[in-house]
Amino acid sequence: MKLNKILTTAAMALGLATTAMAEEPTKVGFVYVGPVGDGGWTYEHDQGRLAVEEEFGDKVETVYVESVPEGPDAERVMTQMALDGADLIFTTSFGFMDPTVNVAKKFPNVKFEHATGYKRAENLSTYGARFYEGRAVLGHIAGSMTESNIVGYIGSYPIPEVIRGINSAFIHAREANPDVEFKIIWAYTWFDPAKEADAAKVLIEQGADVIFQHTDSTAPQAAAQNAGDVITFGQASDMAEYKPKPRVSSIIDNWAPYYIERVRAVMEGTWESTDTWGGIASGMVEIGEITDVVPDDVKAEALAIKDSIASGEYHPFTGPINKQDGSQWLAEGETADDGTLLGMDFYVEGLTGKIPQ
Amino acid sequence: MLKLEKRPQPSQVWIYLTPLIAVLATMLAGSALFAFLGKDPAVAIRTIFWDPLFSEFAFYYRPQLLVKGAPLVLIAIGLSLGFRAGIWNIGAEGQYIIGALTGAGVGLAFYPMEAWFVFPLMVIAGALGGWAWAMIPGLLKVKFGTNEILVSLMLVYVAEQLLASMSLGLMKNPEGMGFPGSRNLQHYESAHNAELFTGTGMHWGVVVAFLAVITAYVLLNRHILGYHIRLTGQAPRAARFAGVVPARMILFCLGTAGALAGLAGMFEVAGPAGQVSIDFNVGYGFTAIIVAFLGRLHPVGILLAGALMALTYIGGEIAQSQLGLPAAAIQLFQGMLLFFLLAIDVMTNYRLAWQRREVA
Numbered sequence: 001m002k003l004n005k006i007l008t009t010a011a012m013a014l015g016l017a018t019t020a021m022a023e024e025p026t027k028v029g030f031v032y033v034g035p036v037g038d039g040g041w042t043y044e045h046d047q048g049r050l051a052v053e054e055e056f057g058d059k060v061e062t063v064y065v066e067s068v069p070e071g072p073d074a075e076r077v078m079t080q081m082a083l084d085g086a087d088l089i090f091t092t093s094f095g096f097m098d099p100t101v102n103v104a105k106k107f108p109n110v111k112f113e114h115a116t117g118y119k120r121a122e123n124l125s126t127y128g129a130r131f132y133e134g135r136a137v138l139g140h141i142a143g144s145m146t147e148s149n150i151v152g153y154i155g156s157y158p159i160p161e162v163i164r165g166i167n168s169a170f171i172h173a174r175e176a177n178p179d180v181e182f183k184i185i186w187a188y189t190w191f192d193p194a195k196e197a198d199a200a201k202v203l204i205e206q207g208a209d210v211i212f213q214h215t216d217s218t219a220p221q222a223a224a225q226n227a228g229d230v231i232t233f234g235q236a237s238d239m240a241e242y243k244p245k246p247r248v249s250s251i252i253d254n255w256a257p258y259y260i261e262r263v264r265a266v267m268e269g270t271w272e273s274t275d276t277w278g279g280i281a282s283g284m285v286e287i288g289e290i291t292d293v294v295p296d297d298v299k300a301e302a303l304a305i306k307d308s309i310a311s312g313e314y315h316p317f318t319g320p321i322n323k324q325d326g327s328q329w330l331a332e333g334e335t336a337d338d339g340t341l342l343g344m345d346f347y348v349e350g351l352t353g354k355i356p357q
Numbered sequence: 358m359l360k361l362e363k364r365p366q367p368s369q370v371w372i373y374l375t376p377l378i379a380v381l382a383t384m385l386a387g388s389a390l391f392a393f394l395g396k397d398p399a400v401a402i403r404t405i406f407w408d409p410l411f412s413e414f415a416f417y418y419r420p421q422l423l424v425k426g427a428p429l430v431l432i433a434i435g436l437s438l439g440f441r442a443g444i445w446n447i448g449a450e451g452q453y454i455i456g457a458l459t460g461a462g463v464g465l466a467f468y469p470m471e472a473w474f475v476f477p478l479m480v481i482a483g484a485l486g487g488w489a490w491a492m493i494p495g496l497l498k499v500k501f502g503t504n505e506i507l508v509s510l511m512l513v514y515v516a517e518q519l520l521a522s523m524s525l526g527l528m529k530n531p532e533g534m535g536f537p538g539s540r541n542l543q544h545y546e547s548a549h550n551a552e553l554f555t556g557t558g559m560h561w562g563v564v565v566a567f568l569a570v571i572t573a574y575v576l577l578n579r580h581i582l583g584y585h586i587r588l589t590g591q592a593p594r595a596a597r598f599a600g601v602v603p604a605r606m607i608l609f610c611l612g613t614a615g616a617l618a619g620l621a622g623m624f625e626v627a628g629p630a631g632q633v634s635i636d637f638n639v640g641y642g643f644t645a646i647i648v649a650f651l652g653r654l655h656p657v658g659i660l661l662a663g664a665l666m667a668l669t670y671i672g673g674e675i676a677q678s679q680l681g682l683p684a685a686a687i688q689l690f691q692g693m694l695l696f697f698l699l700a701i702d703v704m705t706n707y708r709l710a711w712q713r714r715e716v717a
Binding site: 077083 | 414424522526534535635670671681
């Protein structure tokens with residue numbers, strides 16, 4: 001195709017230009033799905049970007065575009081970054097997958113990294129984090145702390161990543177408390193403070209005294225604070241301003257080490273297309289401080305789970321686990337393989353309600 | 358002292374001057390905003406308005422203007438007919454979604470059969486889908502006298518829920534590893550609304566948008582129906598005496614707007630977007646309202662206004678990535694455009710006059 005050719009030529013010309021002028025800083029682009037001030041998902045990616053700047057100083061130049069809609073607009077933003085001479089582009093939302101694939105095809109000399117997707121190419125890596133490991137720790141706290149035995153869960157979209165989190169949290173909440181029930185609300189958004197707050201209020205009205213969220217804003221934290229005796233967990237970011245209560249702990253995405261490593265690889269010419277799925281062990285998933293609202297014994301148990309996951313001694317999905325319909329998924333002692341986890345589209349036994357179809 | 362005085366006739370000069378002054382005022386106020394954010398206002402304005410057209414990479418941005426502007430123009434043309442007749446369809450976003458769903462639905466139903474008739478059928482289905490969705494507020498208004506503003510707006514949220522349900526259920530890609538979203542129509546040749554000439558951005562939606570502009574122009578200036586539309590808006594009583602049936606007028610205007618919005622959605626889903634996904638709609642249906650008014654509800658004006666809005670989107674993105682301007686600043690900048698337009702519009706119907714203070 002002609003456009004491809006033009007773009008490729010432009011990209012190659014730029015590629016040559018960068019090699020010719022070795023002094024040129026490495027240019028790294030970031031495409032964000034939300035605003036950098038969301039206090040959650042995008043905020044943490046931007047912290048990773050800032051860490052890259054801090055690490056490499058003058059040798060790197062970073063650019064970003066925030067609140068990019070998933071679709072043709074994303075494709076244009078990426079193309080524009082590539083045209084402007086970006087050497088490496090991180091696209092940080094699942095919905096950027098096909099646009100990233102398209103743009104990566106047009107710019108073979110630019111490296112791309114897509115978060116949470118599964119399509120790779122010669123110049124396109126994927127990366128994600130095993131958030132379900134963190135959910136296991138928080139699930140234990142939730143199950144131990146609830147008095148109403150009702151845990152509310154705000155889901156974003158019913159995609160494998162979110163379903164994994166629900167299953168992991170539920171399994172470990174049930175282990176701590178066999179009577180616990182989960183109520184799940186789908187918000188169909190990653191970031192919409194008004195919708196997220198409404199979802200939290202509805203769950204609290206239905207008797208939930210623990211709220212999980214898999215959405216990015218701090219609105220559910222604020223709703224829980226207003227409601228009084230409800231606890232929450234920070235999502236993606238520490239959300240420390242809601243300490244010590246409602247936020248009693250958090251899952252923190254720490255992208256900085258990965259971003260620094262990948263930028264260095266581009267600088268040194270050692271970048272290769274890979275699939276990275278880091279967890280607690282690699283530091284990509286962190287558990288935020290567990291506050292004093294949580295009793296000491298529960299805190300100790302939670303930290304023990306965390307340590308055993310980190311050491312590789314324990315896998316959060318270890319059998320026996322049945323699927324929701326009662327059929328066997330994992331036999332005694334068996335652990336889930338990554339393939340099944342990546343495509344997880346079922347609830348485990350004990351969860352009520354259905355995954356939206 | 359200065360006083361606003363109603364003009365006996367709306368000023369012809371100001372009708373045309375208003376959009377220009379609004380754009381200039383937006384540039385000025387925007388410059389102040391960018392300066393407060395610590396950016397060089399001249400560079401920011403140049404990046405937004407000049408770079409997409411004339412910079413080094415304009416060969417990529419110019420076609421993108423067509424891609425971004427076409428749905429805006431197509432929807433705005435449909436809306437402008439109703440707005441002229443005093444029929445307020447605020448729900449074009451919903452009609453856009455439904456058109457995309459019906460259009461893509463037909464395409465997906467034929468997958469993987471390659472045949473020439475798949476795409477034309479999708480076009481028809483898209484138009485019908487949008488039309489049918491717009492008929493809901495239309496019929497409710499005609500039969501029960503409901504307010505079409507509220508009904509059409511509320512139906513946007515219904516359409517969004519339907520879109521989510523389709524992405525997760527019926528239209529979900531069976532090979533998508535459990536992720537939501539349909540198959541990518543870009544990879545299904547018979548259904549793909551590809552560029553007609555590679556590298557030009559020209560797809561069928563752009564062609565239809567231009568055709569819509571021409572048709573609307575002829576309709577409004579040369580056809581009795583266009584005359585009736587204008588008459589209904591300006592003098593409803595006189596229109597009735599002239600033989601206009603209000604119910605038919607309402608259904609025609611809403612139906613046309615719905616069909617065009619549906620077409621826009623269908624061309625988008627089969628082309629630039631490629632797939633039905635939960636976040637498929639990005640607000641074209643709402644932005645088109647601004648485009649319609651910025652273009653003075655005139656077909657040619659709408660064409661220009663659509664191009665201008667597309668320019669601010671694309672230039673805005675460049676400004677974000679090159680100058681580090683926050684997305685909110687760009688949105689504010691776009692919002693100012695409508696604000697100044699409405700504010701300066703006062704001059705069309707009023708004039709400034711010196712009034713001597715009367716001595717008591």
